[in-house]
Amino acid sequence: MSDVPTLQTIYAAQERLDGLIHRTPLVANRSLSSWAGRELRFKAENWQITGSFKVRGALNKIAELSRDGVPGVVTASSGNHGQAVAWAARHFALPARVVVPVTAPSVKVEAARHYGATIEPCGERSRERLERAQVIAQETGYAFVPPYDDPLVIAGQGTIGLEILSDWPRVDTVLVPVGGGGLISGIATAIKNCRPGVRVIGVEPEGAAKAQQSRRLGHRVELESTASIADGLITLALGHLTYPLIERYVDDLVTVSDAAIQQALWLIMTRMKMVVEPSGAAAAAYALSARPNLALGTSVAIVLSGGNLDPMHVNLLAKPPSATPEAR
Ligand SMILES: Cc1ncc(COP(=O)(O)O)c(C=O)c1O
Numbered sequence: 107m108s109d110v111p112t113l114q115t116i117y118a119a120q121e122r123l124d125g126l127i128h129r130t131p132l133v134a135n136r137s138l139s140s141w142a143g144r145e146l147r148f149k150a151e152n153w154q155i156t157g158s159f160k161v162r163g164a165l166n167k168i169a170e171l172s173r174d175g176v177p178g179v180v181t182a183s184s185g186n187h188g189q190a191v192a193w194a195a196r197h198f199a200l201p202a203r204v205v206v207p208v209t210a211p212s213v214k215v216e217a218a219r220h221y222g223a224t225i226e227p228c229g230e231r232s233r234e235r236l237e238r239a240q241v242i243a244q245e246t247g248y249a250f251v252p253p254y255d256d257p258l259v260i261a262g263q264g265t266i267g268l269e270i271l272s273d274w275p276r277v278d279t280v281l282v283p284v285g286g287g288g289l290i291s292g293i294a295t296a297i298k299n300c301r302p303g304v305r306v307i308g309v310e311p312e313g314a315a316k317a318q319q320s321r322r323l324g325h326r327v328e329l330e331s332t333a334s335i336a337d338g339l340i341t342l343a344l345g346h347l348t349y350p351l352i353e354r355y356v357d358d359l360v361t362v363s364d365a366a367i368q369q370a371l372w373l374i375m376t377r378m379k380m381v382v383e384p385s386g387a388a389a390a391a392y393a394l395s396a397r398p399n400l401a402l403g404t405s406v407a408i409v410l411s412g413g414n415l416d417p418m419h420v421n422l423l424a425k426p427p428s429a430t431p432e433a434r
Contacts, residue, residue: 152413254288
């Protein structure tokens with residue numbers, strides 16, 4: 107197996123996932139296209155099984171682990187990756203353990219438990235949880251499933267790139283949110299190897315601009331702290347695998363404010379009747395807050411990466427956008 111995801115491993119992932127997960131639609135919307143001054147289409151991974159794109163990478167990875175005969179899988183995540191691993195493990199009849207922070211919202215923990223995982227609360231910091239997951243792996247022989255820095259996980263996420271190209275041949279730009287970088291490095295590997303002329307742009311919260319800073323400084327930067335309402339994007343650093351892929355394939359890295367993300371949540375809910383979570387709306391926030399004359403292409407695909415909005419945060423949807431032209 108290749109140490110780096112390639113177009114071939116992404117095609118292999120596509121075959122493996124075929125029929126197991128949803129082929130999510132690329133949804134057109136006239137109202138938001140006119141708001142943004144260009145044609146926008148939205149890749150609805152908020153409607154994916156488990157509510158996010160994460161199941162693509164988890165399923166691709168766990169399929170291989172299951173073939174290798176591992177006794178079970180373990181991961182450390184309170185969010186979408188934990189749910190995806192729980193779902194994918196159940197599909198292959200493997201036991202799953204998910205280490206979550208003691209502060210994790212009960213709805214997310216319940217979702218992973220509902221998919222059959224054993225939940226293990228541990229500490230508040232991600233380092234503690236990772237260490238605990240490694241200990242579990244050593245004690246049980248379970249395989250650790252990384253959230254983003256793994257060739258099979260990245261290849262699984264890359265299948266989104268193939269679907270966008272096939273559904274919209276004249277797309278010229280693809281906007282993707284960036285956390286640890288697994289989603290965008292998979293999509294960019296797929297797109298640049300099929301259609302190098304299509305631009306791939308990564309979107310980060312202003313309070314978690316690790317990819318943008320890494321590019322600026324020419325090396326993989328680890329931030330001291332991050333903050334944003336987009337809880338899936340506040341990773342401190344890109345991965346060792348994802349960083350070079352992003353440097354090679356991603357054309358541009360931009361940031362959005364939390365206010366722009368909140369405006370996007372509101373616009374997507376009211377104009378598209380779709381619920382997305384803040385991390386899932388970050389790429390849309392860039393297109394919807396960019397000035398119409400900004401060079402962003404004319405046919406822009408936007409990855410709506412997740413829909414698991416915590417019901418405790420539904421108040422985020424209650425803030426209408428400013429109607430002033432400057433807000434656009
Ligand atoms: C909804 C959502 N979007 C985007 C991301 C970022 O994905 P990655 O860490 O692969 O960059 C995450 C990560 O958890 C997520 O949950």
